[in-house]
Amino acid sequence: xxxxxxxxxxxxxxxxxxxxxxxxxxxxxxxxxxxxxxxxxxxxxxxxxxxxxxxxxxxxxxxxxxxxxxxxxxxxxxxxxxxxxxxxxxxxxxxxxxxxxxxxxxxxxxxxxxxxxxxxxxxxxxxxxxxxxxxxxxxxxxxxxxxxxxxxxxxxxxxxxxxxxxxxxxxxxxxxxxxxxxxxxxxxxxxxxxxxxxxxxxxxxxxxxxxxxxxxxxxxxxxxxxxxxxxxxxxxxxxxxxxxxxxxxxxxxxxxxxxxxxxxxxxxxxxxxxxxxxxxxxxxxxxxxxxxxxxxxxxxxxxxxxxxxxxxxxxxxxxxxxxxxxxxxxxxxxxxxxxxxxxxxxxxxxxxxxxxxxxxxxxxxxxxxxxxxxxxxxxxxxxxxxxxxxxxxxxxxxxxxxxxxxxxxxxxxxxxxxxxxxxxxxxxxxxxxxxxxxxxxxxxxxxxxxxxxxxxxxxxxxxxxxxxxxxxxxxxxxxxxxxxxxxxxxxxxxxxxxxxxxxxxxxxxxxxxxxxxxxxxxxxxxxxxxxxxxxxxxxxxxxxxxxxxxxxxxxxxxxxxxxxxxxxxxxxxxxxxxxxxxxxxxxxxxxxxxxxxxxxxxxxxxxxxxxxxxxxxxxxxxxxxxxxxxxxxxxxxxxxxxxxxxxxxxxxxxxxxxxxxxxxxxxxxxxxxxxxxxxxxxxxxxxxxxxxxxxxxxxxxxxxxxxxxxxxxxxxxxxxxxxxxxxxxxxxxxxxxxxxxxxxxxxxxxxxxxxxxxxxxxxxxxxxxxxx
Numbered sequence: 001x002x003x004x005x006x007x008x009x010x011x012x013x014x015x016x017x018x019x020x021x022x023x024x025x026x027x028x029x030x031x032x033x034x035x036x037x038x039x040x041x042x043x044x045x046x047x048x049x050x051x052x053x054x055x056x057x058x059x060x061x062x063x064x065x066x067x068x069x070x071x072x073x074x075x076x077x078x079x080x081x082x083x084x085x086x087x088x089x090x091x092x093x094x095x096x097x098x099x100x101x102x103x104x105x106x107x108x109x110x111x112x113x114x115x116x117x118x119x120x121x122x123x124x125x126x127x128x129x130x131x132x133x134x135x136x137x138x139x140x141x142x143x144x145x146x147x148x149x150x151x152x153x154x155x156x157x158x159x160x161x162x163x164x165x166x167x168x169x170x171x172x173x174x175x176x177x178x179x180x181x182x183x184x185x186x187x188x189x190x191x192x193x194x195x196x197x198x199x200x201x202x203x204x205x206x207x208x209x210x211x212x213x214x215x216x217x218x219x220x221x222x223x224x225x226x227x228x229x230x231x232x233x234x235x236x237x238x239x240x241x242x243x244x245x246x247x248x249x250x251x252x253x254x255x256x257x258x259x260x261x262x263x264x265x266x267x268x269x270x271x272x273x274x275x276x277x278x279x280x281x282x283x284x285x286x287x288x289x290x291x292x293x294x295x296x297x298x299x300x301x302x303x304x305x306x307x308x309x310x311x312x313x314x315x316x317x318x319x320x321x322x323x324x325x326x327x328x329x330x331x332x333x334x335x336x337x338x339x340x341x342x343x344x345x346x347x348x349x350x351x352x353x354x355x356x357x358x359x360x361x362x363x364x365x366x367x368x369x370x371x372x373x374x375x376x377x378x379x380x381x382x383x384x385x386x387x388x389x390x391x392x393x394x395x396x397x398x399x400x401x402x403x404x405x406x407x408x409x410x411x412x413x414x415x416x417x418x419x420x421x422x423x424x425x426x427x428x429x430x431x432x433x434x435x436x437x438x439x440x441x442x443x444x445x446x447x448x449x450x451x452x453x454x455x456x457x458x459x460x461x462x463x464x465x466x467x468x469x470x471x472x473x474x475x476x477x478x479x480x481x482x483x484x485x486x487x488x489x490x491x492x493x494x495x496x497x498x499x500x501x502x503x504x505x506x507x508x509x510x511x512x513x514x515x516x517x518x519x520x521x522x523x524x525x526x527x528x529x530x531x532x533x534x535x536x537x538x539x540x541x542x543x544x545x546x547x548x549x550x551x552x553x554x555x556x557x558x559x560x561x562x563x564x565x566x567x568x569x570x571x572x573x574x575x576x577x578x579x580x581x582x583x584x585x586x587x588x589x590x591x592x593x594x595x596x597x598x599x600x601x602x603x604x605x606x607x608x609x610x611x612x613x614x615x616x617x618x619x620x621x622x623x624x625x626x627x628x629x630x631x632x633x634x635x636x637x638x639x640x641x642x643x644x645x646x647x648x649x650x651x652x653x654x655x656x657x658x659x660x661x662x663x664x665x666x667x668x669x670x671x672x673x674x675x676x677x678x679x680x681x682x683x684x685x686x687x688x689x690x691x692x693x694x695x696x697x698x699x700x701x702x703x704x705x706x707x708x709x710x711x712x713x714x715x716x717x718x719x720x721x722x723x724x725x726x727x728x729x730x731x732x733x734x735x736x737x738x739x740x741x742x743x744x745x746x747x748x749x750x751x752x753x754x755x756x757x758x759x760x761x762x763x764x765x766x767x768x769x770x771x772x
Contacts, residue, residue, distance in 0.1 A: 038157050040064065040169070042279030042589050046263045048254060048288045049584065053176075055260035058276040063172035064589055065183060067156035073188045074171055076229035077195035078159065081220045083116040084227045086155065091117040091146035092139055116158050117142045123161055164197045165205035178206050180246040188230060189238035193217040206245045254288055255295040255342070258434030258444050262582060279589030284582050285428035290421060293698035294431035298419045299342065301691035302436050302670070305682070306413040311379045313389030315412070316396045320350065328364045335362045338396055341437040344410055349395040354381045357391060357409065359399065367399065367407045377409040412437075416673055418445035418561045419691065421666040421699060424569035426599045427578035430664065430699070443673070450545070450558040451671060455498075455515045455629075456647025456656040456684065457536075457555030460567065461524050462512055463609060463617045464535035468527045469731035471722045472509035472620055476735045478502050478518045483550075495521055495554070498648060498683070509620045509720075513628030515646065517554055522735055524553035538608040539567035540577060555647060561667045564658050568667070571621065571643070572660040574711070575614040576602035611711035616721050618643055618708070625659065629685050633659060636693050641706040644692070646684035651677050657688035662706040664699050668692045 043058025067075075079086055092115060114122070121141035145154060160170040168177040174194050175183040186194070196216025197205050206213040221235045230238075263282050267275045318334050320327055331348045338346035340362075347359035347367065357369045357377075374381060380391040391397060391409075398410045413436055421431040434444035443449070462470075479502050483493045497517050511519030524532050529548035536552075537543050546557035559567075562580055569578045579599070586595040621643035625633040629646045644659020653675040657668045668688040671678065678687065710716070715727045723731070 038064075038153075038160070040161060041277040043277075044264065044267055044275050044280050044282065046256075046260045047281065047283045048256070048286045048291065049284065050288055051283070052254055052288050054254050054256045054284070054286070057260075057264050059167070060169045061167045061173040061177065062160065062169040063176070063183075064160055064279065065156075065170065065172040067152045067159070069184065070156075070159055070171070071184060071186060071191065073191040074159070074183065074186065074194065075155065076224055077188070077191040077220055078116075078171075080223040080227050080229055081195050082119070082198070084223075086116050087151055089115065091115060091142040114138075115142070117145050117154050120154055120158050120161065121145055123158075123163075162198050163201050164194065165201040166207060178246055179244070187238065187241060188221075188224075188234060189217070189241040189243060192220040192224065192238060193243065195220050206243070207247075210245065254286075254291055256286055256291050256432070257438035258446065259284060259286055259291075259429075259432050259582065261438070261442065262432075262444065262447070266583065267586075280594075281587045281589070281591075282583055283585040283587075285423075285430065285584050286432070286582070287430045290431040290695075290699050291433075293695050294419045294421060294433050297691045297694035298417050298433045298668070299436065300694065301668075301687065302413050302415055302417050303410070304690075305415060305670070305678075305687060306411065307376055308679075309414075311377045311389060312411055312414075313380055314349075314391060314395035314397045315346070317392075318348070318394045318396070320394045328360060331360045331364070332362060334396065339439060341398075341412060341440060343400045344398045344412060345400065346396055347399050349391060349397060350393055352381065352391045352393060352395070354378075354383070357381070357397075359397070369399070369407050369409060373406060373408045375408075376411070412440065414672065415670060415678070416441065416445055416449075417668070417670040417688075417691070418449065419666065419668050419695060420446045420561050420565050421664055421695065422565050422569065422578075422580050423663065424572035424578060424660060424665045425601050425663070427566070427569065427580045428584075428599075429580050429582045431695070432582075441673070445669065446561045448560070449669070450560060451654045451669060451675075452557065452649040453555040453559045453564060453658075454647035454649035454654055454656055454684065455517075455520075455555055456564065456645045456658045457557070457559070458512060458515070458520050458553065459571065459617055459621060459645055460536045460539055460541075461520055461527075461532055461553050462508065462620060463571075463613055464532050465508070465523045465527050466613050466616055466723070467535070468531070469726060470508055470523065470527075470735075471720070471726055471731055471733075472507060472616065473720050473722075474508045474732050474735060475505050476508055476511055476519045476522050477505050478511065478516045479504065481518055481521060509623050512620050512645070513623045515624075515629050520553040521550055524550055526732075526735055538577075539570050541567065555649065561669050564656075564667045565665050568658050568660055568665045570608045571614050571618050572662050572665050573602055573614075574611045575607055575609045577606045577608045578602070610713070612713040612723060615708065615711050615714060616723075619721055621645060621659075630657065630659065630689055632685070632689060633693055633696075637696055637700065639700070639705050641708075642696075644689075646689060648683040648685075652679060652682050653677060655682060655684040655687040657684050657692045659692055659696075661696070661700055661703065662708065663703055664696070666692050666695055666699070668695075 040062055041058065041060050042062050042064055043056040043060065045056045046054040048054060118138055121138050163169055164171065164174040166177050168174040171194055172183040174197065175181055175186050178194065179186065179190055193206060193213055193216070196213060196219070199216070203209060204212040204216060218239060221238055224230045225232055225235045263284065267280060267282060271278070271280070315338060321330060327350060335346050335348060340346065345361060347361050349357060349359045351358035355370060357374060358366060360366050377391060379385060380389045398412060399407050400410050401407050416435050418435065419431065419433045420429065422429045432446055434446045435441045481495055485492055495517050498515065502518065503516065506516070506519065508519065508523070529550060529552055532552055533543055533546055533548040536546055540563055541559065546552050566578055566580055570576065581597065581599060584597060585593060587593050624630050625642040625644050630644050633642045633644060634640065641661050642659065644657060647656030647658065648654070654669065654671040655678060659666055668691045670687045710721070713724055714721050715724050717727050
């Protein structure tokens with residue numbers, strides 16, 4: 001009896017001790033009431049105008065999905081592998097807890113049999129340490145969760161909270177990360193693979209280790225059959241379904257990295273650190289098709305140019321291991337620090353000769369290149385190649401694959417470029433590419449690069465001339481000009497035409513079409529640099545970046561591609577200033593609209609120039625695209641409503657094309673970040689215009705031909721357009737003859753290399769030059 005009494009006493013003591021422990025611990029448990037309104041950290045997401053995801057920012061990729069919107073297949077797969085009796089038990093699997101306790105007595109500490117509710121308690125509130133104390137708290141929290149929340153609420157938290165590798169939290173984010181599709185569209189096979197990730201999220205996800213993820217998938221499909229969630233036939237079909245896993249480096253389906261960064265900066269300025277956790281959704285004006293066309297066009301143009309440059313050699317050299325079996329593992333390590341740049345992939349050379357190069361890719365695949373595939377790197381394969389450019393075993397080089405599967409050696413371009421396109425009717429940015437590759441160079445050349453516009457700036461000077469009595473048929477002499485030091489106050493200046501030579505008298509519209517520098521200089525000299533400077537500010541240019549010197553006629557000031565896009569929009573929309581905009585709507589994670597901005601069309605309060613000025617300047621820009629330096633534009637696009645101007649700066653340091661169709665303005669720039677010569681014969685017409693045409697072929701597909709009507713105040717005489725007051729004998733018909741505009745006022749000498757305008761004391765000499 002004494003023994004029995006002792007046992008009973010011990011049991012009672014144990015129970016009392018346990019109850020006391022519970023009494024002490026329970027009040028100290030976290031408040032779980034907030035989980036009834038579960039709000040995890042949600043990233044900032046940026047979308048195109050059609051709702052296609054561009055990018056997301058935040059430590060955790062997560063897409064909060066209500067339980068009612070989670071597919072049955074996904075819920076069944078999770079329950080089958082994690083907690084088949086979830087809707088039947090009270091939160092704790094007592095047999096499982098017992099097994100865990102016994103395991104903790106041994107050497108291996110395995111939690112085993114944790115229910116979904118227990119996992120929610122652990123993942124939300126507790127550490128992952130394996131101790132009895134934490135296990136007790138876990139059980140207590142489980143009871144508390146089951147008391148406070150419904151089963152569906154608990155399962156919803158689990159499905160959205162669980163870590164699934166590659167920064168994906170929750171199954172909705174995982175579906176996007178691994179399969180590139182929304183959760184609602186996944187199949188049974190895909191659901192089973194996702195459900196297998198939580199046990200080993202970093203090492204058994206389908207990107208890190210597909211074979212291991214496949215094993216888990218097959219096991220879960222069998223479990224789904226055992227628990228009656230699917231039939232054997234469905235399991236067989238799911239096991240046979242091929243799975244397309246989204247590559248790890250496929251971070252976005254739309255190449256709009258510069259756009260995403262612009263949005264991130266704007267949102268951070270407004271919301272601070274909350275930007276990355278409150279689940280903001282930002283919808284932009286970007287059109288997916290236009291953005292893709294811009295990315296491909298600019299990239300092709302830059303690579304085409306780079307292929308004409310000398311091969312600069314491998315990016316790095318490493319020593320290959322003697323054991324060939326170790327090379328594949330080494331390739332993964334060394335290539336990790338040379339990320340792919342779109343279709344330019346880094347590879348490790350294992351064999352090299354003037355006729356054949358064999359290399360290994362990051363995924364272990366070998367490629368062999370011969371013949372034309374080696375053309376771009378011939379200097380690096382020559383026996384006389386220097387050590388820095390020699391392609392040899394251990395070299396890390398770049399390759400790309402064409403549409404037919406052929407691999408070619410290439411290199412990362414040093415030259416940069418930019419393309420921006422917007423709707424001139426309201427300023428909506430439709431496409432924006434700020435450089436060749438965002439990971440290579442995060443500097444946004446569309447908004448941050450101040451460059452000389454060259455001849456692409458001339459239309460603004462011509463527009464100013466129309467207000468001073470000029471017309472498209474005004475005759476101007478394309479003859480030599482010379483300004484000595486007494487005129488410039490510095491170095492003598494003898495401007496030249498790009499193509500050399502002089503063509504004598506020609507109409508103003510031909511001078512623009514042929515981009516003759518002497519014509520532009522004489523026009524600006526006549527209307528005065530001061531008037532020209534004031535006029536260009538109407539288009540949004542900064543006066544201090546366009547000093548009132550004659551060199552302004554040749555585009556010697558500074559602009560950004562975005563400024564040029566807004567400025568050319570004035571010609572395209574009939575004379576109105578527009579403010580380029582990118583963000584159209586911001587919502588929270590529930591879809592509630594926080595900000596909405598849809599600028600209206602042109603209004604008179606935003607008028608920059610008269611409609612007739614925009615119209616007549618447009619007719620001259622149409623001539624440029626029809627028969628002038630941009631004649632390829634109309635010829636290749638095969639439509640008459642194309643307008644634009646090429647631009648090449650001094651020493652070919654910048655190459656531009658600025659052009660439009662009345663529904664789309666597009667600006668393309670190419671150059672080096674540290675300005676240097678692009679090549680003696682490289683021009684805006686040869687470099688930037690083909691990119692613009694390539695882009696517009698997509699952007700204008702299906703857009704009807706525009707037939708602008710003549711505005712009030714213009715009239716047509718002999719096939720040319722005039723201001724009505726200048727149509728018959730008025731205005732300036734011949735610069736240098738009758739009707740010569742007043743002589744220029746005094747201008748300070750230019751600080752541009754050798755450039756300058758003449759002070760008033762040289763007036764007679766300048767007038768004589770005009771008559772030559």
